[in-house]
Amino acid sequence: MIQFEGVSFSYPGSDRLVLADVNLEFNSGELALVIGPTGAGKSTLLKAVAGLVPHFTGGTLHGSIRVDGRRTQTHPPRRLADLVGYVGQDPAAGFVADRVEDELAYAMEQQGIPVTTMRARVEEVLDLLGIAPLRDRDPLSLSAGEAQRVAIGASLTAHPKILVLDEPTSALDPAAAEEVMAAISRLVDDLDLTVLMAEHRLERVIQFADRIVRVDGDGSVSAGTPRTQLATSPVAPPLVRLARALAWTPLPLTVREGRRAARACAPPPTDQVSDAVSPPAPNRPVLAAPSRPVLLEAKGVSVTHPGPVQALNGVSLQLRGGQITGLMGRNGAGKTSLLWALAEDRKLTPPGTLVLVPAQPTDLFYANSVAHELPNSKAAALLDRIAPGIARGAHPRDLSEGQRLALALAIQLTADTQVVALDEPTRGLDYSAKDRLAQILRELADQGKAVLVATHDVEFLALAADSIIWLAEGQIVGEGPAAEFLLSVPAHAPQIAKVMAPREYLTVEAALVGIGGER
């Protein structure tokens, strides 16, 4: 279906080969997962399949890419459109129509598909992705998760043979991500669709992958079965890291396989001894919360967006110094609204008391190079810590999604404020970058700051958060210690917790220490 033969590519004005002599072949009906560190060239590989590289980005491409027999060098993206559906990293930027229905139909309209067929397919996709209530909405007014689903739907209606998705679940809450992935895997089964997908949160997608394509960042690209690729990949989900540390064979990829291996390795403790053996608290010592100073106290925060949509309805919360609070909730629950409301309420947070890392970091940038963007050497050091190897002369807008986020984090986190708020700070970051970010946040908290993190990434919260606030429909519906919260609901439990249940471990490190103790 797709053949890469000796493909090399470099962006204009750069002599770094993003792809160097790549030879790959994808068969039809295959779901291939593209993995690699932040900024390694995953998006470039995907864009090359859709023809956007090099037709839209410029640059030098050697070798040949054939998509169902068509050479992408001679076929511009529009001549591949009937074959390839492409959803980029920022789906909202690609919306063309002003109603969801018309957006879904756009690609079909361009192909001249009869109206009755279009109707049927639009309805099918509305149901498939659970977006029927959105049909009359303006795509620009959708929340990130809704927009992602609409964009996937829009690329599906024209029934392409190949679907190319760049981080399709990064903006979705765990339940929505599962739904989208289930829908995609059903399409692979039903329509013999070939799917090429880049994703950082492997734990969400690994069970659907037939093959893994590793982009290592030095231009080399290799493909193989998930098990062989993950055995050595520097990018690996928590379960794989645990299994590698404990030398489990065969390497478990899914939670089910992991559980089996865990039982074989260390049988679950029986009831009588469980209290004695398993450590009482999963991750870290229980904080004497009340003794910490309250750094931010908001009462009755309400936000109404034009619509009118009631985004927040009388939310009250306290943030204490030294604590990392996770803010969770479905897509569109009001997490972003809450963060902005806190940041923009000058009475609550006078200038210099709260710093926010927004979900769209690019809006923060105004300089023409990374070097000019960094306010001081402290920020530069922080940037190298989160995402090493970003060229100082690069234009901030030319960075990859994850690198841009790392830059925004470096700029904002060096500000000396009492409260630090982060909106979805793990998008586009690989596992090791997330580990380092969690460490940095812990250091900030240890300096006495209060940290508030809004995210869908339960693995990150398992690493970083002390307590969780759960937001639903603009109201706080639950609050509690992170461990308790993440362990109580399977849908939001991190991989390690699911595998190691009934032991209460959240992270690889905790599990390794725990198992070591049992032995």
Added chain:
Amino acid sequence: MASAVHPGAWWLWALTLAAAASQTTNPLLLVLIATVALIVALLRRQDTPWALTLRLYVYLAVTVVVIRVGFRVVFGAAGGSAGPVALDLPAWSLPGHYVVLFGPVTWDGLYLGLRDGLRLGCLILAVGVANVLASPKRVLAGLPRALRQVGTAVVVALTVFPSLALALNRVRRAARLRPATGSKRQAPLRVVFPVLADSLDRSLDLAASLESRGYGATARLTSPAQRAGRAGLAALVLALMAAGALAVTAGHGKLGWPTLALSLAGAAWLARSLGRDSQATRLSRPGWHANDWLITAGAGAVALGMALAAPLTSADVLQPGSWAWPALPWPAVLGLILGAACPLAVTGARQ
């Protein structure tokens, strides 16, 4: 909730207001037109992101009025209008004596500037109101097939201003998030640069999206000879149309009208034949219903009122001359009141 009104109806209505504004320099009438446009826009706009850009069009219109009056002050002497002096500024002639800045500013001069500014402001406001009431993207849905490819380009161009406005809002909010560093003098640059960069990025993203979704891919390939023939035909039709219009306006109606009719028929045929080339289809084509007729009637009332204003009252009521309190022509006022009442009577446009 989708609008119950055809987007074309809103554009027709708003553009009629623009046409009415272009016909007069009577400041009272212009203020009335602006008021009608604003009231209807405020009460009947949809809950779309575009609808929030109304404020920016108002700012732009006010800026235009201020600039026009300001021009009268700066180039006061150049206007050469007589009458009582409002502001006696020393004249300052630039080397060469061709350009004279400042000098005595007359009431008449200021008044002229104000009327000109109001007229231009009204035009801007009317186009803005059209944008707010119905996104130009929706108007595209009603276009004939042959015009759709061109229409997409026009729509992308028309949405530049609203998308700049949205980008400005976002970037200003984000700029406030950044810890203050550097000098205050750089602050405006820090907003302007990202807004422009963002708009450019966004238009490239949009273009990439259009491209990767097959925009323009199905136009049936035609031979160069065919294309040349069509271009020739189109030129002929355009020439006929221009000649007909000229003849009509010059008073040669007998010759002009048939020519114009012929050229229109030619244009329609051309559009159909071009439409057959594009195989693109359309999911939903909004229909023209009672509500749309009501709005059309409102637009008609405005047009009729403006047309009858001069004949039924005094001849110079639409272009009042000197510094005097202008009269309000009753047919135009009645037309504008009806023009506002009809769209406001439309139901279901806003929950």
